[in-house]
Amino acid sequence: MIRKLILAATAALAAALALSAAPAAAERVRDLGTFQSVRSNQLTGYGIVVGLDGSGDDNFAYLTQAMRGVSGRFGLQLPPGVNPALKNAAAVMITAELPAFAKPGQRIDITVSAIGKAKSLRGGALIMTPLYGADGEIYAMAQGNLAVGGLGVSGRDGSKLTVNIPTVGRIADGASVERAVATGFDTSEALRWNLATADFLTASRVRDAINARYPGTAVVEDGVTLALRLPLNPDERAGMMAAIEMIEINPAETAARVIINSRTGTVVISNAVRLSPAAISHGSLVVRIDEDQRVVQPEPFSRGQTAVEESSAIDIEQQGNRVTLVQPGASLAQVVDALNMLGVSPADLVAILEALKQAGSLKAEMVVI
Known part of the structure; x- marks a missing residue:
């Protein structure tokens, strides 16, 4: 035994x-890093969800102020000093990812999250809300009916039951892009490619593999970045970028x-x-x-x-x-x-x-x- x-x-x-002892498997360049100009951008906005079944924010001050602004845009002026009961509305934050090369008219998904005392956003509809980038400019407009995966119920004796998170919802294709982000893809003389993790040996191997196929194209700038000199013609540049991303190399062994x-x-x-x-x-x-x-x-x-x-x-x-x-x-x-x-x-x-x-x-x- x-x-x-x-x-x-x-x-x-x-x-x-x-x-x-087995050698490291070859990986594609696209799996090791990304081009510097090909990136998404975060968008945020502050808006109002209406149509709730008594699960809203009630007299939340920020909500009341926002409702006054919304009603004013449509020509309805609320009397001074009047704070409407707003249990059927909720103040929310909207977040979204603007993909690289997104053009005006395209649609993107958005996430809507309650920021006040709202108990649930189920059944609500988001009023038209601008979405801002980090530079303060409007890049998209959001509006639509929410899809909420959570559920929250309560009894008169104070007992409660919550399934998942009912105060967060999503709207598929809920925002339309209004402004494109300049990437420099077709104007920069050199495009930069960045490793996901800094490593001089891996960067050198990527440079050698690219130059073996396109001589004199790649230069290492540091342990993360390679500068690639590509043709200015967008069609030729896109073709070379696609080919470079599919090149396989053996990355350096991890630390x-x-x-x-x-x-x-x-x-x-x-x-x-x-x-x-x-x-x-x-x-x-x-x-x-x-x-x-x-x-x-x-x-x-x-x-x-x-x-x-x-x-x-x-x-x-x-x-x-x-x-x-x-x-x-x-x-x-x-x-x-x-x-x-x-x-x-x-x-x-x-x-x-x-x-x-x-x-x-x-x-x-x-x-x-």
Whole structure:
């Protein structure tokens, strides 16, 4: 039986080492980064949702002020000092993503979220609202009926039931684009391509792969950015950009990191982690304290009193004391195998990795999130 376990463990370790030694798979340039001008832009707006079934904001001051502005646009002037009951309306924030190269007349999706005391936006309709970019300019106009996935109900006794989030809804194609964002796609002499993660080796490999197909096109500016000299003709430029995005390269191996989530106990070890020679000892210490009470009677004809006496029993037991030797240059598979042999929990694993780091044996950066 022991021989079978040893053979199975050896086979598993050999398979893990074979996987860790395999070369990195080729990836497309489009999966490693993006062109600087090809990006989306965030839009926001403040508006009013009407038509609610008594689940609105009531006399929320900002809502009342907004309703006065809306009614004024349609020629209806509310009497001064009158605050209408607005349980059928709610003040909301509208957010949207304006895609790259979006043109006037195109439609985009929007998300509508209550900002006051509204209980639900179900059944509401958004009044025409302008959406602004970071520069303060209007880029889209939003309006339409909300689709709300949540549900909220309440009883007269104060009991409530909420399913999902009824104060957030979406409107598919709920905004029309009114202004295009200048990207510089057809005017810039050089377009810049940015890596998702800074790495000089990967940037150099992308440059070499592009220049092998289009000589003299790419130049590395830093660990993230490549400057590409492309034809000014939009048709030729778009064709070259499409071809460049489909080029495959082998990115550099990721940095040696150990990521620890201190709240959940999750530990992630990258494939590049290595260990210097080290011995790891791990044991489980069990401390058991049993409390008991007994009644003590006084001696006959004595003046003593019946009392309750505490009785405690303390037992300490240490189980699973083992020492594991980690060989020089151990890989991720060997590290995991050694720690599994010790049967460590996530909390114990964090303590062991921190101790190895302090001892100078762990060749990796530890990141605690």
